[in-house]
Amino acid sequence: MSQPTKGFSRRAFLRGSGVAAAASSVTSTQSASAAIVPVPIIAGETQVSLTVNGQKKTVTVEPRTTLLDTLRYQLNLTGAKPVSSDGSSGASTVLVDGKPVMASTTLTVAVSGKSISTCEGLKDGDIPKAFVSNDAQQCGFCTPGFVVAVKAFLNQHPDATEEQIRAGLNGNICRCGTYANVLQAVIALVKGNQNG
Secondary structure (H helix, E strand, O other), rough: OOOOOOOHHHHHHHHHHHHHHHHHHHHHHHHHHHHOOOOOOOOOOOEEEEEEOEEEEEEEOOOEHHHHHHHHHHHOOOOOOOOOOOOOOOOEEEEEEEEEEEEOOOOOOHOOOOOEEEHHHHHOOOHHHHHHHHHOOOOOOOOOHHHHHHHHHHHHOOOOOOOHHHHOOOOOOOOOOHHHHHHHHHHHHHHHHOOO
């Protein structure tokens, strides 16, 4: 039988590193749990007050309910479309306190007490007339989002150039490809001529 040698031993190293790893794991778990701060969570249905197209509304929603679902299924405002759940199409564009947001990615509880404008609230305005005059729609899924986006854009840039219009509306997608006609509709609005 050979005598154990003094110094480095692979078995001793593995035994020691296992103990060190276990101790480190326990310590990091304890410090992580001590750092957790409880956050209040809204559970169950809650009432939310909104002003939608100038009218006061109170809706009852779960915390996870999107503004798009509230508009479509509780308030029967179906203009904003559920084309993309991540908002990348722009079809669910609405104005919240005058700023464009995607209703499909905005929670209703997050806009409590705010003013919401949808395309239905713009139906008698110059923008829909310019879209019709310039044949700026085909299937119609993108049109409501474009109308609202144009409203928000022109509020900020009433004298926009063609280049600014192209850049300002690049968040809205038209799968039918009516971009040229949408552009002409907005140019007509900038010029103050809704009939082309």
